[in-house]
Amino acid sequence: MLNQNLYVKEAGYDLLSLWRTPAFFLPAILFPVTFYIFFGIVFNFSSGSGQYMLVSYACFGMIGPAMFNYATAVASDRAHGWLTLKRIAPMPLSAYVAAKYFSSLVFALCIALILFVTGGIFAGVELYAWQWFALLLVLLIGTLPFALIGLLLGLCLSDKGAPAVVNLVYLPMAFLSGLWVPIQFLPETAQYIAYGLPAYHYAQLAHAVIGTSQGHSIWLHVAALVGFTILLTVLVHWRYQRLSH
Amino acid sequence: MKKILLLLAAVVAVLAIVLNLPTPKTADVANDNSFVIGPVNIFDGEKWREEKFVVVHEGWITKLSMQRPDLDLPYRETQGQVLMPGLIDAHVHVWGEALQQSLNFGVTTVIDMFGDPNFLQQHKAARAETRQAKHADIFGAGYLVTAPNGHGTQYGIPVPTLSEPSAAPEAVAKRLDSGSDFIKIVYTHAGAAYQHAPSISYTELEATIKAAHQAQHLAVVHVADHASAMDAVKAGADGLVHGFFDRPANDELVQLMRSNGTFIIPTMALYEGMLRGELNDDLLTAENPELPASAKASLNKSFGNTRFPAHFYNNLLLTTERLYQAGVPILAGSDAPNPTTAHGWSLLVELDMLQRAGLPLESVLHAATAAPAKAFALPHQGRIADGMKADLLLLDASATTNLRALFHPQAVWKNGFEL
């Protein structure tokens, strides 16, 4: 019982802490929404239909908070010694990580819903109810590898460097995975690079919900994401051990 | 306790939002795609029929009959208006919402002459189905075949280019693999007098057409002048996807096209916009249709300050007339959404141009229905006959003599569902 309580409290307080930092979460939510409105709706010069752009920009918008929340928060916690105190206390590390994942999920959920509503109202996107739900699920669950990337970066970077480096990873990866300009419009080499990027596989799974993926097997993408997740977990674990040396 | 309530409230909020997101309208029980319609004056794609009633079953036309059939199906009673197949625009470029826009003017099938193969693939399955749809069916070329830095490469789309004749079979195979229904080639005659992008050579043209034929597919060619058209026809092209206006078609070309069975899509609406730019305004003023914003946007774009000699316009009309008289199949295509054109609307403009070129009404209607269907071997489109899809257009009775009735369709059916 106590254990559950701990996880709940840790998660609850992390979310509360985030909620009290509007300077952080407001831009973090508005950024993908603004991006979507500008490049997905108003200045949609590419071949993307309303549905297609919504899915692309939803992926783009979901990856961000997962990475940023972890990277900046963890880097900051490390820098200020807060994480140290928690590590000395009998706080299972999994509670800390899970709590942050919970709050990044809540974040992501908010962004997804805002994007859906924006797409529905301003871009005339119409999907069956099962598609809306399926899309939401895929988008949320798929944030896991990116949360891990953020966690890894947070463990490796100083709190000053973290935001810049995260952007350096996030933006090119999103672009090369076809999240801004649909992938079929990027040069061929970019398409090959995309296979090695988790954001590409994530987006393809989301597109599969509305039938606009490139046609590869879903399982390929799932396997890729699972593979990334495992690899990242190992790296995070390794880095965390090294931190103590 | 407070936390649980909060959680519950959050879940309810999420559900409330997601369940209220827009969903595609589903068919009303009343709007079924099985019905009987009549009495109507039927243009079946080739000619006017004697029959007055059409039976549609789950989106497929099953029967034409003289009397109203005694069937347990919803009955759409009409008063002798004209019923014709949904229109086919034989030359477009689609992306975004184009397929939906086309339906606004009764264009139920389009033939894309250069577009994203993925887009084409996504919409292929719908061609043989009669599920309720809000978009036209598409047949397409995927990526065109062009020279390095040739026409088509200027849009930033990664078009594979052709550099030597021996590469032609592979170029064709790749396109067919990624879903092309036919092969589209861009060609300009080597000695062409005007400024143009690099072109493939005649040998490469021949090789590509041959490769397409060996793979049992059509090869159509984009040309912009008489000499290029002549080359293309000689090289075995199944069709030319543009007209030309540098000079009227000479006898040799006309006869060659006739004997080879080569068709032509004159795209006069586009050229009118380029050469004179008056027809859109005339028709818009006269007919005053409802145009969506994106249509207005592409109509308002212009080709810039190009000054062409006045006789080019006449050449265009003359060529079309000569080819028609010689029995060369004329197909109606708009080249939307290039400047001065818009999806759907510009096909109607093209039909108006065809009439100005001297085609009688039935031939004009034919050019936008059975003619492209036959030329491109479309399996279920372009005709009112048993086994065809119920893509239909209901027009005022005056459509038997007045083409302008097309600008005010009374009803459009796609896959048997009324829009």
Added chain:
Amino acid sequence: MAVAHLSIHGLSKSYGQHRALNDVDLTAYSGEVLAVLGKNGAGKTSLINSVLGMHSYQTDQLELLGQPMLTQQRSLAVRQRLGVMMQLGALAANLTVYEQLDLFCSYYQNGFQVAELIEEFNLNRIAKQRFGKLSGGQRQQVLFALAVAGKPDLLFLDEPTVGMDVEARHALWQHIQKYRSDGTAIVLTTHYIEEAERLADRVAMLRNGEIIAAGTLSEVIADHGSLEQAYLANMQD
């Protein structure tokens, strides 16, 4: 009967060429306060970090609460019985004191309830304030409360009264003495001689990573007259 809750033999730690700790022996018993004196850079922080497994170290023997620590890992079970107060920049600046304490109390199975903890340390007035808005002295109070939230058997206090006013300092000393009589082993690093003199049962003096004097308070004072004299004398050589 006093039990050794902390037992260190031959602890060494180097950062590259620099030797932060050199062959340190130290023992802390239940119900006693062990004061570790030394100036900054003497190795007090390295000592605590090593004991807590925060970084790598070499040692002949290290036992916490009777259990040998064979690796750098400190199990959850051991951490349940430890309490640490360290100098921190800022805790999660936008959680209130109450929330901070609530969170920490939830980590411990046998510790305080958050309401009790607030009572105990008279934190009612600042319970609703955000940690980032507290004064230096108030922060120290909260950090101390966090350290004892789990009713630890072994308590590390690193410069606990820095920045506190006189009343607060005395209140803290009273708490320390109370926990000592409850049986907690307390390791206190400080450079306030008065604090050490008042609270310590045992004293160890650390200079350049080495223990240069250790023993009971009286043993260390020996002939020097006062702890201060003893300290100055030891630091001279």
